[in-house]
Amino acid sequence: MTLPAPDPLSLSGVFFDGRTSRDRAATLTVSAGEAQLRVDGGLETRWAVTQLRIDPPVPGVRRVLKFPDGSRFETADDASVTALEARTGRNRALGQVRRLETRWWTALGALALTLALAWGFVAYGIPALARGAAKATPRSVLATFDRETVQFLEDGGYLGSSRLSAARQAQLQTEFRRVTAWAGGGYPYRLLLRDGAPEDAPFQLGANAFALPNGTVVMTDQLVALARSDRELLGVLAHETGHVTHRHGLAGVYQGLGLTLLSVAVTGDLISAGTFAAAVPAALLRNGYSRAAETQADEGAGRYLMGTYGTTRPLRDILARLDREDRNADESSVRGGSRTEDLLQTHPGTAQRLRHLRDIEARGR
Amino acid sequence: MTDAPPPAPPGRHDRPLAPAGGAQAVSELPVVTTYPLAFTGQAGEYFRIWIVNTALSIVTLGLYLPWARVRQRQYFYGHTWLDGQNFEYTASPVALLRGYLIVGAFFLAYSVTANFDSTLWIAGLIAVLFFGLYPWLVMKSLRFVAASTTYRGLRFRHHGKAGGAYLAYGLANVAAGLTGGLALPWAWFMQRRYQVQNAAYGNAHATFRGDVGDFYVIGLTGLAVGIGGGVLLALPLIALFFLLGGANFPEAGGETFTPGLVAGLVGAYLALLALYAVAWQYVRAATLRSVLNRVEVGGVVRTGATFSPWRLVWIGVSNALVQALTLGLATPWAAVRRARYVVQGVQVRAIASLDDFAADAAPSESALGEAATELLDINLGF
Known part of the structure; x- marks a missing residue:
């Protein structure tokens, strides 16, 4: 949001249409408020970034992006999804929780806090x-x-x-x-x-x-x-x-x-x-x-x-x-x-x- | 952040080579492909998630608890892979919170009113309400869990009706009680059948191919373990008792409870507790395995289990011991250890591609039953 035109993000992953269990390789390109989905086999759709739903992150788990028509895009490219979240201001609270969960020192801090609170x-x-x-x-x-x-x-x-x-x-x-x-x-x-x-x-x-x-x-x-x-x-x-x-x-x-x-x-x-x-x-x-x-x-x-x-x-x-x-x-x-x-x-x-x-x-x- | 994705999609099967020159394929038999399940969760990684969410639950006085539960479950689902795709837990924490608050309020009201004679009738009313609604709560919980599980973009569903729930969880349990446990394996059978028979993946319904006999074999084995172990434990204890304490009784004036006798009694109590745990864990593990070996989905997929119930008993008992010794801090490690062993011992055999399932209209489910079964630790058997 601070830059006039942020670099386009390109993510590769799997596409599910939500109607069948068929997995199809796909790429999602996000640039300037628009997300372009290219699915192997020719299908190509565009969504406004505001229409995307991004599931909150859980460490080590594949990221899920959902589209309004019930279809979804799953990707292991956590870094790009995190960048997308930062750009669009999504999942702020749970993103913060994830940050606490991924580091040992914050986890040990949580452990100390838990023990101290239990004792207190x-x-x-x-x-x-x-x-x-x-x-x-x-x-x-x-x-x-x-x-x-x-x-x-x-x-x-x-x-x-x-x-x-x-x-x-x-x-x-x-x-x-x-x-x-x-x-x-x-x-x-x-x-x-x-x-x-x-x-x-x-x-x-x-x-x-x-x-x-x-x-x-x-x-x-x-x-x-x-x-x-x-x-x-x-x-x-x-x-x-x-x-x-x-x-x-x-x-x-x-x-x-x-x-x-x-x-x-x-x-x-x-x-x-x-x-x-x-x-x-x-x-x-x-x-x-x-x-x-x-x-x-x-x-x-x-x-x-x-x-x-x-x-x-x-x-x-x-x-x-x-x-x-x-x-x-x-x-x-x-x-x-x-x-x-x-x-x-x-x-x-x-x-x-x-x-x-x-x-x-x-x-x- | 640094957790790299698994190098190759775990659980991906080796696709059978297409029969060469397909035209004159010899067999009419369908090709069976076996897809093993894989689990990629790590104890250290899960410990961090667990402790951070526990701390947040405490700091928020329990209000964050549903979010903690959902994240912890998402971790386990997300690390369970089948044919290169992972499962996903999609329950809404807000829905769970609503359920938790309702169940918590009832429990608080029960605890307070049970203390006074004048308000005892309210506690009684709540207890009656709970037992009356128990099968219905189980049904709601099964429906919620199924609707909250997604694989390959399709949701699972549970089509269980209240009538079936009252038969399997109401009548069958009452019958088990009235017959002094003789009908208990039948009740287990009814309950598992209700769970599986009503389950569906997309629009593919599951069928349960098990029969009552399996459950009687499991129940009798568990009983034999309990009785046999009891006899083996009791003989040396009785001998010890007569050697140490029993001989003193004639002249025992003041000190009846010598330290040795007390230690013996505590030891016997703990041994009985352990024995009960072993027998019960065996029944649970053997049931899980037996049920998984008799599930068919949509006529094209069958699940199978190769894990050993005894090994699972050992994992359960040693987990409980380690958890007790570490004041619960080893809980994440124990959960990952059990999940890894169970998941790695489950396979899916299919005669069609897993690509070919179709969605079903999925209504949203209320989380009340799920909150009740979770908070009250109602055992759904899986």
């Missing part, structure tokens, strides 16, 4: 998106979650009615209200005291406490029995309310969804993403998110304990006892676990959590 998405994108989605989720949905989960656990026989005396239960409820007043957030908090090891339970929850998205906190008799003082239980309850106010439970659901979508992107379809091979890395990543949430909840519980008692010791002690499954253990009996073991756990290693809580105490002084 897993490390920052999914958690941020999940946090945002969890914040935006209406309260009514949270209430449904709580209701259905408790119903599932009770109908399934995982939880039985508490064997604690009415007086003891009332005492714990009062203490729980103090923690929730501190935690705030306007959630309809309630504490469910339950037996975590009823007979013929399909799975023993044992000494355990967990929070549901809308402020329902379940604590088992077995955990109450494991504690040597109520301060320890308050530390645990403060930890659980942290999960509620940060909406960790819901964020976990969204993170799971995000990881599923990522598996789909990696494996290329929706069914392979559900297979064992894809499930293992996804589960490992999910555990990673869960460990981050635990650390955040510990942070809150640590601040509560510092504010109330001036020490994080009660939570440390009960964590140690949970870890050793021993009523007489304390934090000195916990040794550091290996990193691989960490990877498989939903909570950070106990040793790491104790260190974190000691740091909070040191900072608080």
Whole structure:
């Protein structure tokens, strides 16, 4: 377009009329806005260059030019077709893609970009998106979650009615209200005291406490029995309310969804993403998110304990006892676990959590 | 840019010499010419295409995905040669995108609504809709794939009707389930017959000359491989179990799951997975070969396959292993390796020139079925 009269382009290739499968050798000459097609055997046609359709280039694949009457010209002369594209401004975007595809350094750049984006998405994108989605989720949905989960656990026989005396239960409820007043957030908090090891339970929850998205906190008799003082239980309850106010439970659901979508992107379809091979890395990543949430909840519980008692010791002690499954253990009996073991756990290693809580105490002084 | 065209048109057959003095040609028998298929794709070249398009798909949050799929397919079609001409994939990425968005929206709605009791009925409705439409989606997909394939300037077509699809992909699958798998090879037969019998190149219709027996032989071989391999694997494992873990059980108080036992269980699970993969890959490979050996087009062309199903099983299993070890980065190499072996093992035998096919009026096909089968990995068997 810049030159007054660009050199005529001459391409040799094969002609198909689109009505039969017969191939005929042909030449196409393009000059000054007109394309002249000469087919072996005498046929000669002229087209305006604007009438030509040029299929986007794919590396190593023969180029195809299509004419309005359904006939086509195929050629291995990629350089001339590329020149024709440049002159007429066709296939700009996909021509650019082809340029990226033909060089090793751009391909390796794409590889680096893919790996970096995948890592960034897993490390920052999914958690941020999940946090945002969890914040935006209406309260009514949270209430449904709580209701259905408790119903599932009770109908399934995982939880039985508490064997604690009415007086003891009332005492714990009062203490729980103090923690929730501190935690705030306007959630309809309630504490469910339950037996975590009823007979013929399909799975023993044992000494355990967990929070549901809308402020329902379940604590088992077995955990109450494991504690040597109520301060320890308050530390645990403060930890659980942290999960509620940060909406960790819901964020976990969204993170799971995000990881599923990522598996789909990696494996290329929706069914392979559900297979064992894809499930293992996804589960490992999910555990990673869960460990981050635990650390955040510990942070809150640590601040509560510092504010109330001036020490994080009660939570440390009960964590140690949970870890050793021993009523007489304390934090000195916990040794550091290996990193691989960490990877498989939903909570950070106990040793790491104790260190974190000691740091909070040191900072608080 | 530097990729030079192949020196000689690949797949070009040696034309039989015209019988000298044609007048007194002895035979009334037609001259059969064999045209081998050739594949000229390169793993390195395809890796670059694959990774660039993957990166673009990610950067565009998936919107570029249809363009990526089309380019990747165009590479494989364009490098498959028959009698000096290559195949061409002509699907429109915009049509595919529309299909992807619809299928993706349904899948998202299903995933979200399946989480709550109050909305479970919506998920159920989507599931029922999917199973009800499954044969129809397969039909749409077959029609789309055929209409998107061009060779020598002529399009392929698939004339499948919904009735046939509901028989082959609906009724036959239900029958296979109800009979506990006894009717499964019959279902495969019905499905392949539906695929081939309705296919056409230009106006030349394909016919399927296979019968149910072939599929029962393949199914039984696959079953025998599964059972035989299972027995061979189980014997040493059971022996090992009794030697290591089993003897401990009487006094096993706390530690039931010793590391050795866990390793054994994981090993057994992986072995079973591998065995299942081998048996299934065998069925797929043997079916492909058997079907290709029984296709006739327009009464003048027959396809034939000489690749070995067992070799294809080995390629499939080793590909999967390498892909897993390289976190998927070896996918392009694996795809080129498989395509090369399959394509080089296929021939076309013709009693007429491949020049003599004529076009048929080809309506445009919707990409919805294709999007569904691709995203949901519905196996069409080829």
